Amino acid sequence: MTEKTDIRDSDEKVVEIEMERLRTFTNHPFKVIGDSQMIELQDSIKKYGVLNPLIDRPRKEGYYEIISGHFLWSLFAVAMNEM
Numbered sequence: 001m002t003e004k005t006d007i008r009d010s011d012e013k014v015v016e017i018e019m020e021r022l023r024t025f026t027n028h029p030f031k032v033i034g035d036s037q038m039i040e041l042q043d044s045i046k047k048y049g050v051l052n053p054l055i056d057r058p059r060k061e062g063y064y065e066i067i068s069g070h071f072l073w074s075l076f077a078v079a080m081n082e083m
Contacts (some may be wrong), residue, residue: 016055019077021063022056024070042075050076 054069066073 017056017064022054022073023059023063024073025063025065025067038075041072042078043077045072 050072052069052072054066054073056064056069057067059065
């Protein structure tokens with residue numbers, strides 16, 4: 001088995017953030033479209049959770065703004081409301 005190498009910069013870190021502190025990036029150019037793939041992924045999230053991290057940035061107002069992962073965030077929010 002090969003050893004994993006940490007390629008993060010010294011100022012980068014992985015943290016868990018409460019859902020209530022996440023906000024979408026308002027000028028994000030992509031839109032989330034509901035289709036059959038979205039339903040499949042939504043079912044997977046219900047079963048396994050979100051396995052890919054979101055990329056966000058802290059805001060001075062005390063919340064975190066999602067930079068990458070809007071699609072997963074949308075699916076997770078829907079899946080949590082249906083549980």
